[in-house]
Amino acid sequence: MTETTSTPALSNLLHEDRAFAPPAGFTADANVGAAAYGDAALDRLDFWARQAQRLSWSTPFTEVLDWSGAPFAKWFVGGRLNVAYNCVDRHVEAGHGDQVAYHFVGEPGDTRDITYAELQREVCRAANALQELGVGAGDRVAIYMPMIPETVVAMLACARIGAPHTVVFGGFSASALADRITDCDARVVITADGGYRRGAASALKPAVDEAVASCPQVRSVLVVRRTGQQVDWSEGRDLWWHEVLGRQSDEHAWETFDAEHPLYVMYTSGTTGKPKGILHTSGGYLTQVAYTHHAVFDLKPDTDVYWCAADIGWVTGHSYIVYGPLANRTTSMLYEGTPTTPHPGRWWELIQQYKVSILYTAPTTIRMFMKLGEQVPAGYDLTSLRLLGSVGEPINPEAWMWYRRVIGGDRCPVVDTWWQTETGAIMVSPLPGVTATKPGSAMRALPGIGAEVVDDDGVPVPDGSGGLLVLTEPWPSMLRGIWGDDDRFREAYWSRFSDQGYYFAGDGAKKDEDGDVWVLGRVDDVMNVSGHRLSTTEIESALVAHPAVAEAAVAGASDPTTGQAIVAFVILRDGVTVAGEELVAELRGHVSDTIGPIAKPRQVMIVPELPKTRSGKIMRRLLRDIAEHRELGDVTTLTDSSVMELISAKMPVTA
Numbered sequence: 126m127t128e129t130t131s132t133p134a135l136s137n138l139l140h141e142d143r144a145f146a147p148p149a150g151f152t153a154d155a156n157v158g159a160a161a162y163g164d165a166a167l168d169r170l171d172f173w174a175r176q177a178q179r180l181s182w183s184t185p186f187t188e189v190l191d192w193s194g195a196p197f198a199k200w201f202v203g204g205r206l207n208v209a210y211n212c213v214d215r216h217v218e219a220g221h222g223d224q225v226a227y228h229f230v231g232e233p234g235d236t237r238d239i240t241y242a243e244l245q246r247e248v249c250r251a252a253n254a255l256q257e258l259g260v261g262a263g264d265r266v267a268i269y270m271p272m273i274p275e276t277v278v279a280m281l282a283c284a285r286i287g288a289p290h291t292v293v294f295g296g297f298s299a300s301a302l303a304d305r306i307t308d309c310d311a312r313v314v315i316t317a318d319g320g321y322r323r324g325a326a327s328a329l330k331p332a333v334d335e336a337v338a339s340c341p342q343v344r345s346v347l348v349v350r351r352t353g354q355q356v357d358w359s360e361g362r363d364l365w366w367h368e369v370l371g372r373q374s375d376e377h378a379w380e381t382f383d384a385e386h387p388l389y390v391m392y393t394s395g396t397t398g399k400p401k402g403i404l405h406t407s408g409g410y411l412t413q414v415a416y417t418h419h420a421v422f423d424l425k426p427d428t429d430v431y432w433c434a435a436d437i438g439w440v441t442g443h444s445y446i447v448y449g450p451l452a453n454r455t456t457s458m459l460y461e462g463t464p465t466t467p468h469p470g471r472w473w474e475l476i477q478q479y480k481v482s483i484l485y486t487a488p489t490t491i492r493m494f495m496k497l498g499e500q501v502p503a504g505y506d507l508t509s510l511r512l513l514g515s516v517g518e519p520i521n522p523e524a525w526m527w528y529r530r531v532i533g534g535d536r537c538p539v540v541d542t543w544w545q546t547e548t549g550a551i552m553v554s555p556l557p558g559v560t561a562t563k564p565g566s567a568m569r570a571l572p573g574i575g576a577e578v579v580d581d582d583g584v585p586v587p588d589g590s591g592g593l594l595v596l597t598e599p600w601p602s603m604l605r606g607i608w609g610d611d612d613r614f615r616e617a618y619w620s621r622f623s624d625q626g627y628y629f630a631g632d633g634a635k636k637d638e639d640g641d642v643w644v645l646g647r648v649d650d651v652m653n654v655s656g657h658r659l660s661t662t663e664i665e666s667a668l669v670a671h672p673a674v675a676e677a678a679v680a681g682a683s684d685p686t687t688g689q690a691i692v693a694f695v696i697l698r699d700g701v702t703v704a705g706e707e708l709v710a711e712l713r714g715h716v717s718d719t720i721g722p723i724a725k726p727r728q729v730m731i732v733p734e735l736p737k738t739r740s741g742k743i744m745r746r747l748l749r750d751i752a753e754h755r756e757l758g759d760v761t762t763l764t765d766s767s768v769m770e771l772i773s774a775k776m777p778v779t780a
């Protein structure tokens with residue numbers, strides 16, 4: 126039977142009264158019990174100091190938090206460590222070299238198990254290779270890769286030599302890649318000829334060639350051979366990964382770095398057109414990803430097979446495929462391809478085959494599977510699963526229930542985890558052995574984390590009301606800034622509630638009658654499409670860069686599968702004669718080429734005018750209403766309310 130789904134309306138959430146207590150057996154064996162909350166509340170900094178002992182420090186820290194330069198934090202002051210050593214070498218030294226770190230499965234069916242000892246040797250070779258290419262501590266390295274083990278190796282090699290990496294999602298376009306390389310001034314790029322997606326080899330190297338053509342500072346491009354596709358070669362600049370690594374020693378003496386040494390920069394969409402380079406550092410980041418991975422996923426390193434099915438090119442992949450799991454000596458799945466290739470049951474087949482016990486994915490994927498029907502997972506043995514996680518966007522109760530019942534066999538706790546690229550690690554989530562979960566709620570701030578729902582004045586709202594989600598206390602894995610833009614960092618996150626010193630997350634949320642948190646989605650110009658963050662202005666600037674477009678406005682309309690979908694309204698330049706449908710196709714393609722296929726609008730509406738306030742600001746709220754066929758709200762602030770009728774007349778009856 127195929128089930129249908131819809132995005133949650135507020136009223137729906139308000140009346141959700143189902144709750145699921147953790148199974149008794151789960152609670153008995155849980156890594157973290159209820160005492161953790163009280164423990165952290167008693168002395169928050171001491172709590173985090175104790176969590177930092179999950180890591181191996183070559184020099185102990187002398188102070189837990191230095192907040193004197195707020196909002197620029199320093200955690201574990203004076204401490205020194207090597208992140209790659211913590212993720213790999215120390216497990217080998219402790220006798221776990223033969224444990225599998227990753228069960229890799231390529232989309233075409235090729236498989237490879239990589240043990241911690243093999244990972245150590247590969248990372249050492251790659252670290253030596255990067256040093257041969259002249260990469261030193263502090264130098265940025267861009268990584269543009271498919272989902273293959275070499276991506277993890279490249280990241281860890283950077284971490285080992287103290288070179289911050291910036292991983293750019295392989296679905297981004299050449300120009301998006303060039304912007305990111307330029308912004309952080311990377312001199313070396315690591316890529317592959319291509320990867321496998323949807324049953325075919327999908328090239329990556331041509332996008333790097335195109336990007337690097339406008340980045341003259343890039344001196345080396347290291348290329349992993351994955352698909353064997355034909356590639357153009359720039360002698361002197363391009364180097365085969367297997368050749369350069371092949372001549373390196375598999376030993377590498379690691380150095381130690383300050384706890385605040387930059388680990389990586391991850392670009393994410395903000396409210397303006399230019400993506401923000403979110404900076405994460407070493408000691409605090411690794412502490413919180415390790416702690417949350419241990420607490421929220423209840424990870425048991427000797428018995429669990431854990432699968433975070435995100436892409437390494439996003440923060441979820443960084444924190445919960447690479448750093449958190451490796452710091453905790455996890456055995457993980459790493460799957461290259463799309464979930465339904467070569468057949469709709471691929472994921473469930475992998476879970477059955479590898480006896481996966483923990484699965485972490487996004488609501489959009491769950492809804493996609495719901496559409497395929499529950500007979501698909503029913504064909505596989507999923508009894509190895511014991512815990513399910515969700516991340517990236519609000520999960521509607523129907524999808525949550527389906528996930529729990531069909532995938533989790535009504536026996537696995539479901540943890541809905543709220544966090545952001547900026548927070549680096551999970552902030553609000555149930556603890557699976559403690560919390561009675563509710564379908565659609567991220568529940569409570571984790572031990573050691575301060576989160577609140579406040580009104581416009583920064584005052585906490587009473588239970589049963591809605592407001593804005595803020596973080597009231599600094600946390601170890603918090604962003605340390607926006608790469609090269611301290612003012613934007615202060616302005617974007619700390620100005621809204623500067624009196625209280627709260628971090629403003631950009632999300633709306635409500636507290637239910639029990640005080641549990643329901644995250645409702647963005648309150649700014651950021652859209653969430655299939656769990657991917659995209660800014661309305663970024664897509665608008667791509668559209669107005671097209672010669673036919675005079676003006677553009679973009680809104681996120683709710684969509685049953687992708688959460689939100691991009692709807693663009695464009696005003697054409699005088700004299701454009703291309704026929705409507707052809708132009709719409711061209712504009713959609715243009716956005717896809719400029720940013721990446723994930724940014725391709727679902728619809729492009731050609732309109733004569735756009736709704737604006739008297740001060741000239743586009744009213745995206747109204748556009749969203751139109752796109753969702755809602756009745757229009759208050760239009761009195763429009764310069765000309767007849768604009769709305771003109772726009773409405775352009776809407777097709779079915780989306």
Ligand code: WTA
Binds near residue numbers: 393515518519545547
């Ligand atoms: C949204 C992904 C509701 C939210 C880790 C946030 C969520 C943005 C949840 C961050 C959740 C993430 N429930 N909404 N469990 N998790 N979000 O930076 O709007 O790609 O601000 O980080 O995703 O997206 P980002």
